[in-house]
Amino acid sequence: MSLIPIDKSVVQEQLHAHCHTPLYIHLELTMGAYASHFDSSKHPAANFIRNAVIQYSHGSIEGQGPYRVGLKLEHGWVYAEGLTHMVEDEAGRIILSGINSEGKLVVAFQLSKQPF
Secondary structure, eight states: OOOEEEEHHHHHHHHHHTTTOOOOEEEEEESSGGGGGGOOOOOOOOOEEEEEEEEEEEEEEESSSSSSEEEEEEHHHHEEEOOOEEETTTOOOOEEEEETTTTTTEEEEESSSSOO
């Protein structure tokens, strides 16, 4: 699997194809959670959710890059911003990442019919 720049139309098509389907989600954000050990001026922030099952009625990708993805759930939303890259995945998973200027992962947003 190799990361390629996001093709917005491909991702939108994938999101539409997975509407109303129970999916496992992996959503991760790290904004220097460990960097503060090396530079106290960096504010650590992170989140992590893996293998929670969601089902959405509407999904969209917006922006000109970096992109944001939003999923409308029955009782709320799931949202990720800062996405730059995707993986063309033969297993039908949606795998999106946000990579910073240093080549490091900042945000991961993944959906799959199987657990991660």
